[in-house]
Amino acid sequence: MNKTQGIFQLVNEEDLNTCVNCGLCLPHCPTYRVTGEDIYSPRGRINLIRSVKHGDLELTKEIVQALDTCIQCMGCEPACPSGVQYHSIISPVKAEMHSGWRWRDAPLRCGLYVVTHMRCLRLFTRVISIAQKLKIVPKQISVPKIDFPRPRFNKKPQVRSGKEVLLFTGCVMDAWYRNIHLDTITLLEALGYSVKISGDEYGCCGALHEHAGFNKSALKMQRKMQQSESVSTIVVNSAGCSASLKNALAGSRVVLDINELLYRHITDLQHLLVRRNETVLIQEPCHLRHVQGISKEVKELLEISFTVTQMEDDGLCCGAGGSFSFSQPAMATAVRGRKLDEVNRVIISVAPETISFIASANPGCLSFLAGGKIDVAIVHPVTLLAQSLSSLNAIGVI
Numbered sequence: 486m487n488k489t490q491g492i493f494q495l496v497n498e499e500d501l502n503t504c505v506n507c508g509l510c511l512p513h514c515p516t517y518r519v520t521g522e523d524i525y526s527p528r529g530r531i532n533l534i535r536s537v538k539h540g541d542l543e544l545t546k547e548i549v550q551a552l553d554t555c556i557q558c559m560g561c562e563p564a565c566p567s568g569v570q571y572h573s574i575i576s577p578v579k580a581e582m583h584s585g586w587r588w589r590d591a592p593l594r595c596g597l598y599v600v601t602h603m604r605c606l607r608l609f610t611r612v613i614s615i616a617q618k619l620k621i622v623p624k625q626i627s628v629p630k631i632d633f634p635r636p637r638f639n640k641k642p643q644v645r646s647g648k649e650v651l652l653f654t655g656c657v658m659d660a661w662y663r664n665i666h667l668d669t670i671t672l673l674e675a676l677g678y679s680v681k682i683s684g685d686e687y688g689c690c691g692a693l694h695e696h697a698g699f700n701k702s703a704l705k706m707q708r709k710m711q712q713s714e715s716v717s718t719i720v721v722n723s724a725g726c727s728a729s730l731k732n733a734l735a736g737s738r739v740v741l742d743i744n745e746l747l748y749r750h751i752t753d754l755q756h757l758l759v760r761r762n763e764t765v766l767i768q769e770p771c772h773l774r775h776v777q778g779i780s781k782e783v784k785e786l787l788e789i790s791f792t793v794t795q796m797e798d799d800g801l802c803c804g805a806g807g808s809f810s811f812s813q814p815a816m817a818t819a820v821r822g823r824k825l826d827e828v829n830r831v832i833i834s835v836a837p838e839t840i841s842f843i844a845s846a847n848p849g850c851l852s853f854l855a856g857g858k859i860d861v862a863i864v865h866p867v868t869l870l871a872q873s874l875s876s877l878n879a880i881g882v883i
């Protein structure tokens with residue numbers, strides 16, 4: 486038996502055989518668009534995985550690099566006419582490649598340790614906020630402007646009703662983007678929801694770990710959440726986390742991305758939101774559009790208050806990809822460069838200074854795009870909607 490046999494055996498042969506090598510997915514793959522090389526495309530990666538699994542190729546450094554540079558954006562799945570379930574091919578491969586100790590994973594493991602331990606994350610956040618005040622953080626480091634101390638949550642829900650939901654606060658989202666949680670609560674309360682906070686009881690959902698292939702750590706965090714006593718409906722305002730939690734808590738809780746919950750109330754929101762004379766350009770996070778199939782919802786919600794414009798790149802990834810921008814900075818920056826070219830093309834086509842905001846529903850995309858050269862404010866759609874509330878009309882307020 487060849488020494489490489491035994492690797493990637495968890496990848497289903499049928500999944501591999503579904504790929505007919507047509508190449509129609511290639512233009513939808515951000516890493517192929519950047520490199521132009523087949524091994525950095527979905528088709529090329531599937532062929533590499535098949536060859537390694539069958540023992541026809543050894544798992545060389547170059548192959549590891551080709552597989553590690555897959556952002557797992559899943560832009561290839563909706564583009565594939567054969568219905569290749571690419572996620573079920575790449576996920577076990579990533580998990581297998583990162584299951585043991587590798588020195589080059591050490592910085593990423595340290596970073597994710599900080600994220601997982603809320604006290605460490607708060608301390609790190611405080612250090613960053615001081616560095617930002619001293620203006621010693623280079624713009625290339627993708628961290629948003631952090632308010633310290635963080636704005637506080639109300640101790641008790643402001644609205645008491647039978648419509649109770651749990652807002653999943655998460656890790657980075659809560660440490661760096663508490664204001665988006667407050668905007669989410671404002672909107673939900675305006676719709677008459679009683680909102681509880683998940684806080685440290687749930688902590689991090691493990692999406693970042695899972696994405697990096699550290700599945701054991703992710704499972705540990707997911708088990709903690711499965712055991713938490715709580716409200717049956719969980720609302721999540723980070724696209725990466727809502728995608729991950731839907732899988733982790735399937736069958737025990739209802740998990741809704743905030744955009745799909747708000748869309749259920751679009752008629753109410755048409756009465757609650759005021760019209761604004763501003764234009765928003767939407768950036769669709771991959772885990773919202775490609776993984777959860779949520780796209781028109783964000784557009785139609787924002788259209789209540791704004792003129793909305795969109796990119797014409799079929800939701801091509803921005804390069805953030807969970808911890809991808811940290812573990813593969815060169816590829817991530819190249820992918821972001823293409824995205825920013827598209828952003829600038831749209832801005833020029835609708836006339837400069839016409840676009841007031843870029844809206845993105847994922848913290849990774851928000852901070853990574855903001856680290857690029859871009860002069861338009863990048864905000865979460867929930868913030869734009871909350872700021873457009875006509876408070877006198879809010880259902881929960883009167």
Ligand code: SF4
Nearest residue numbers: 504505507508510565
């Ligand atoms: S993944 Fe799908 S689109 Fe891509 S080469 Fe295979 S069959 Fe064609």
Ligand code: SF4
Nearest residue numbers: 514555556558559561
């Ligand atoms: S998941 Fe994204 S980066 Fe990976 S092969 Fe598919 S399109 Fe390319």
